[in-house]
Amino acid sequence: MNALAATSRNFRQAARLLGLDSKIEKSLLIPLREIKVECTIPKDDGTLATFVGFRVQHDNARGPMKGGIRYHPEVDPNEVNALAQLMTWKTAVAAVPYGGAKGGIGCSPGELSRSELERLTRVFTQKIHDLIGINTDVPAPDMGTNAQTMAWMLDEYSKFHGHSPAVVTGKPIDLGGSLGRDAATGRGAMYATENLLAEYGESIPGSTFVIQGLGNVGSWAAKLIHQKGGKVIAVGDVTGALRNKSGIDIPALMKHRDEGGSLKDFHGAEVIDVAELLVHECDVLVPCALGGVLNRENAADVKARIIIEGANHPTDTEADEILDKKGVIVLPDIYANSGGVIVSYFEWVQNIQGFMWDEEKVNMELQRYMKSAFQHIKAMCKSQNCNLRMGAFSLGVNRVARATLLRGWEA
Ligand SMILES: NC(=O)C1=CN([C@@H]2O[C@H](COP(=O)(O)OP(=O)(O)OC[C@H]3O[C@@H](n4cnc5c(N)ncnc54)[C@H](OP(=O)(O)O)[C@@H]3O)[C@@H](O)[C@H]2O)C=CC1
Numbered sequence: 001m002n003a004l005a006a007t008s009r010n011f012r013q014a015a016r017l018l019g020l021d022s023k024i025e026k027s028l029l030i031p032l033r034e035i036k037v038e039c040t041i042p043k044d045d046g047t048l049a050t051f052v053g054f055r056v057q058h059d060n061a062r063g064p065m066k067g068g069i070r071y072h073p074e075v076d077p078n079e080v081n082a083l084a085q086l087m088t089w090k091t092a093v094a095a096v097p098y099g100g101a102k103g104g105i106g107c108s109p110g111e112l113s114r115s116e117l118e119r120l121t122r123v124f125t126q127k128i129h130d131l132i133g134i135n136t137d138v139p140a141p142d143m144g145t146n147a148q149t150m151a152w153m154l155d156e157y158s159k160f161h162g163h164s165p166a167v168v169t170g171k172p173i174d175l176g177g178s179l180g181r182d183a184a185t186g187r188g189a190m191y192a193t194e195n196l197l198a199e200y201g202e203s204i205p206g207s208t209f210v211i212q213g214l215g216n217v218g219s220w221a222a223k224l225i226h227q228k229g230g231k232v233i234a235v236g237d238v239t240g241a242l243r244n245k246s247g248i249d250i251p252a253l254m255k256h257r258d259e260g261g262s263l264k265d266f267h268g269a270e271v272i273d274v275a276e277l278l279v280h281e282c283d284v285l286v287p288c289a290l291g292g293v294l295n296r297e298n299a300a301d302v303k304a305r306i307i308i309e310g311a312n313h314p315t316d317t318e319a320d321e322i323l324d325k326k327g328v329i330v331l332p333d334i335y336a337n338s339g340g341v342i343v344s345y346f347e348w349v350q351n352i353q354g355f356m357w358d359e360e361k362v363n364m365e366l367q368r369y370m371k372s373a374f375q376h377i378k379a380m381c382k383s384q385n386c387n388l389r390m391g392a393f394s395l396g397v398n399r400v401a402r403a404t405l406l407r408g409w410e411a
Pocket residue numbers: 068141142143144145185212213214215216217218236237238239288289290291310311312337338340341
């Protein structure tokens with residue numbers, strides 16, 4: 001089942017639990033707008049290259065649509081659609097006043113030079129500038145994009161609409177970005193882990209972790225879990241995987257990578273097969289890379305007791321069922337990785353207020369939002385007698401449905 005079918009299935013299941021009218025169900029499922037644009041740029045060698053860019057604006061009942069822009073060779077309309085829908089439920093679970101959107105360009109960012117990436121981002125922004133905006137749709141970084149990408153988007157958008165820092169979040173601090181946004185998704189995942197472990201009388205110190213993906217989300221999750229006293233025993237990215245049963249020295253690994261070293265030549269751990277990573281013995285598995293990495297091929301072999309979905313849609317439907325039957329607790333993406341969009345909301349608020357918060361305030365508010373969302377998910381699980389994924393979906397869908405009904409449909 002592809003990402004869109006899986007997300008829509010979860011939505012329908014939640015709609016049934018909530019007893020939603022089928023007409024509202026249909027209106028919530030179908031995206032408000034799907035944009036597909038051709039982006040042609042001159043490459044550094046003078047040849048032309050054409051890419052396809054997407055922005056799916058799923059729902060705006062609760063506020064401006066919000067979601068990242070992904071640069072990855074596997075970006076396709078179906079997946080962007082699923083990710084946009086997930087954003088609608090995620091912002092509702094987080095109780096931030098946004099709807100959901102997602103965008104992406106099918107490209108390999110690692111194979112493009114900095115100036116090619118800049119041209120591509122500017123052309124994409126030119127094509128969609130009329131359809132995004134501070135009160136309509138506010139992009140942010142996702143896989144393969146970062147604060148620099150947002151700086152180019154902001155600059156290009158501002159040529160058409162005047163200086164508009166709040167049109168994107170995840171910007172560099174010098175352009176109105178928020179302190180704490182870079183770490184926010186990983187930090188939010190760490191708070192989510194603390195909240196879940198506390199339910200079982202457990203905590204990060206004393207637990208073992210395996211983390212897949214060492215990009216923005218994975219590296220911050222690893223750093224913060226290590227800092228809190230958690231033992232990160234295995235990590236991996238697209239280049240390979242490493243294990244040290246006594247715990248990897250994460251700051252030393254990050255230093256090694258920042259100095260240009262690859263995972264495989266880090267001396268503080270042994271190299272393992274990448275396929276072994278997700279089925280490695282541990283208390284908590286934290287996938288922070290691509291979607292669909294937990295599937296029918298490997299779900300039965302997962303040895304973790306708990307999965308924290310740092311990535312979007314890392315667990316496909318078949319894996320979800322297998323893991324549920326095995327008693328593995330899955331903390332779903334629409335809660336576990338919501339720290340990014342929560343601090344994006346703080347960034348947008350700061351831009352609109354023209355007032356900058358200190359990092360302590362950002363982190364404290366993030367912790368408060370993560371705690372509150374967890375309490376609401378738990379209450380929903382109790383009232384609907386369902387697992388955490390369905391509890392989170394039901395909470396999000398219910399909030400969006402209520403906002404939709406309150407707005408009404410009169411022309
Ligand atoms: N950035 C954000 O704020 C948010 C991101 N997310 C989600 O988190 C996930 C990661 O995003 P982000 O950290 O921003 O992305 P990045 O591009 O910063 O990092 C992605 C990481 O995944 C690794 N990776 C890519 N392909 C594979 C693969 N086939 N096997 C193993 N590892 C792989 C990359 O390895 P390498 O570097 O070697 O290519 C890199 O370490 C995505 O699902 C995203 O949607 C969710 C909420 C917010």
